[in-house]
Amino acid sequence: MLEIIVKPTLGSYMARAKGRKTSASRSEGPLQAAVALLRKLELWGGELQEQDSNHLPQGHVLFHFHPVDEAINDAVN
Structure with missing residues (x-):
């Protein structure tokens, strides 16, 4: 699972994933x-x-991304 936090900035929304620099x-x-x-x-x-x-602070949105292979592994285990 990848946790993504999106925060509002001046006229746009900035998304960052925990543990990633991108x-x-x-x-x-x-x-x-x-x-x-x-x-x-x-x-x-x-x-x-x-x-x-x-x-989270006001305006911030939290998303979780579950890759397909993670879902398959969860179903098998």
Whole structure:
């Protein structure tokens, strides 16, 4: 699982993944910024889920990305 936090900036949204140095930004919204980050990290197959963000500063959005191979391993184990 990859944890992605998206925060609002001046006119756009900046996405960063915990443990990664890469970031991505989009003006359309937080989901689009998270997807742009996944593309930049070359993570194609999987499920992106928005999570409860109440514990984060206002405006921040939390996503979890579960790669396809992780889901297959969970099903087998």
